[in-house]
Amino acid sequence: MQEAGTIPMQQRTQTASQAHAPSYYAASANPSPMREVLKEDITADVCIVGAGYTGLSSALHLLEAGFNVVVLEAAKVGWGASGRNGGQIVNSFSRDIDVIEKTVGKQKVALFGEMAFEGGKIIRERVNKYGIECDLKDGGIFAALNKKQMQELEHQKALWEKYGNDHLELLDAKDIQNAVATERYVGGLLDMSGGHIHH
Numbered sequence: 001m002q003e004a005g006t007i008p009m010q011q012r013t014q015t016a017s018q019a020h021a022p023s024y025y026a027a028s029a030n031p032s033p034m035r036e037v038l039k040e041d042i043t044a045d046v047c048i049v050g051a052g053y054t055g056l057s058s059a060l061h062l063l064e065a066g067f068n069v070v071v072l073e074a075a076k077v078g079w080g081a082s083g084r085n086g087g088q089i090v091n092s093f094s095r096d097i098d099v100i101e102k103t104v105g106k107q108k109v110a111l112f113g114e115m116a117f118e119g120g121k122i123i124r125e126r127v128n129k130y131g132i133e134c135d136l137k138d139g140g141i142f143a144a145l146n147k148k149q150m151q152e153l154e155h156q157k158a159l160w161e162k163y164g165n166d167h168l169e170l171l172d173a174k175d176i177q178n179a180v181a182t183e184r185y186v187g188g189l190l191d192m193s194g195g196h197i198h199h
Helices: 024-028 053-064 097-104 106-116 118-130 147-162 173-180
Strands: 009-011 046-049 069-073 137-144 168-171 187-196
Touching: 046 053, 053 069, 053 118, 097 106, 097 147, 106 118, 118 187, 137 147, 137 173, 147 168, 147 187, 168 173, 173 187
Parallel strands: 009 069, 046 069
Antiparallel strands: 137 187, 168 187
């Protein structure tokens, strides 16, 4: 019998070709037990294919909304991109908000601004609510090698603050040296809404 609040996951027997690529993350991850192989017909409101971060997050949202959800995974939980992305929590999109504004306009860009910083909030809420042991570390640094890059980070800070990220701090040469133990950078931008997780 399925326990309340759990998501049934079915997967095939793992083969050698489905083993994680050798990496620090694969070698030091929390144990992820093999799940039962799907052998019979099952019925669900929603079937999600892939037990990566996106699939599992979607399943949790749907489950909380009262849907009967099943997750299918061909290998292991977090086997693909989720298990190889380095666990970085980084805000924004592939293009920043000022670039997006040129396409969608000033009225619609506010929604993109909210979405840019929503992911980290969702991750932290899930970690707290479900007691996920993922070595969550708050904070990420964007480092500047020269004065021009530092000016770009100053612009970045002002832009992100305009859209609600109030967890930003500019670092001078001494501050960033203390943070990353190198004299290579002239400064940086610390984003405490960013961070790192490890499953």
